[in-house]
Amino acid sequence: VYAVVLKMLQNTALAEEATQDAYIKVWHNAGSYQRGKGTVLTWIISIARYRALDLMRHHKVRKETPLDDDDHHHDENSNIADSELAHPKL
Template sequence: MEQEQLFPLLCQTADGKRDAFAELYEITSPQLYAVVLKMLKRKELAEEATQDAFIKIWHNAGSYQRNKGTVLTWMVSIARYRALDLMRYHSIRNEVVLEDESGPPGDANEISLPTHEQKKLDECMDELDQQQRQAIHLAYFNGLSHHEVVKHLSSPLGTIKSWIRRGLQSLQRCLSI
């Protein structure tokens, strides 16, 4: 799935073209569903989060800013935030067992990216420091807030925020090469 394919569909969606939105949904819904299912661990909640995310995408398609990331990244962030909202609402953070955050993402964190993109993401995650990888894993793959990552890793909030910020900056540099 390429930016060149998704961007025109999102622009047409912003113009209210339902056919473009339907195609955008068909192309991207498996990726968004995989992300939220990974976070929520429950099919019914993942389906709800995915549906809510697409409603938000339909209403906010015109607000996408190309210079801030790819269409898919923008869409995944919408889905992720909806999943976090549902986690808070249903208080399921305490129900899920945290996955081993110390290892590389591999299959456990795969979000249905094309093979070459997943391989690049895995390579870039492997280049991060252990603490950065752990903090990013807990925050983005397990959906924990910064304060919850603090409790889990027994490190100060400023340190956790720095690890995540520097890790994401490193990932961005690595992925843009």
């Protein structure tokens, strides 16, 4: 369970918090587990994942993706071509 939320959060303190909160919720809601919907482990992991998502929103945890400068490079000729496509001549 901890490994799943750690991979999501990339932060040990938040992963520990999510794991602990999930186990507390499991303890308090054990009677609501429904065998027909999946295994106990699946149920516990889903609770932990939702808690991790809540923490991500609260702490604004985001996985950063490096941007490639070439993807955002526009030369003068491409801007002219884009302009001509957007505004065709009559």
